[in-house]
Amino acid sequence: MGHRLSRIVTRTGDDGSTGLGDGSRVGKDSPRVRALGDVDELNSVIGVLLAEDLPEEVAQRLLAVQHDLFDLGSELAVPGYAALKPEHVVMLEEWVEVMNADLPMLKEFILPGGSRQAGLAHQARSVCRRAERAVVTAAHDSEVSTAARQYLNRLSDALFVLARHLNKALGRPDVLWQPHRRD
Numbered sequence: 124m125g126h127r128l129s130r131i132v133t134r135t136g137d138d139g140s141t142g143l144g145d146g147s148r149v150g151k152d153s154p155r156v157r158a159l160g161d162v163d164e165l166n167s168v169i170g171v172l173l174a175e176d177l178p179e180e181v182a183q184r185l186l187a188v189q190h191d192l193f194d195l196g197s198e199l200a201v202p203g204y205a206a207l208k209p210e211h212v213v214m215l216e217e218w219v220e221v222m223n224a225d226l227p228m229l230k231e232f233i234l235p236g237g238s239r240q241a242g243l244a245h246q247a248r249s250v251c252r253r254a255e256r257a258v259v260t261a262a263h264d265s266e267v268s269t270a271a272r273q274y275l276n277r278l279s280d281a282l283f284v285l286a287r288h289l290n291k292a293l294g295r296p297d298v299l300w301q302p303h304r305r306d
Contacts, residue, residue, distance in 0.1 A: 139152075154265075155261045155265060157257050157261070159200060161257040162195050162258070164254070165250045166196075168247045170189065176240075188281075191207060195274065198267070207270040211274055212270060215278055219284050222281075232299070233299055244282050244285045247282050251275055254275055258275060
């Protein structure tokens, strides 16, 4: 790594702008910066999930996802740069297949929950969906790689299946939605 962050407080953003990796400055509320913030939040939520007692293979996969999300952040911070590749999307699809293979088929919608770990995976999934929407919005104004959009779409699927996988591993049932339920 060539540059180290030795100066954190710069005051350059006090006017409501921030610098991108290409040297340009944009508003902190620009679609690209909003997407970058949502991806950063997703990475943080996954970090909270990783603080839980998880199966080692799940922890390793989520750590790899965190690195991928940081790479995605670099894509958003440097217009025209693409770090995520189609192979990243394929790896998520393969993970979903492995986790889903031992799960019962869903016949009903499920609610977030069951176990704490599954609830956190669902929270990460919902933040991922928001990040995906923000990246799609950013792509209307400037170039965002197709792989980046696909990655977030597959990651939300992976996090959904992960929640079910974690519930099963912990012997907890998924929480089934009961439409028109009355107490």
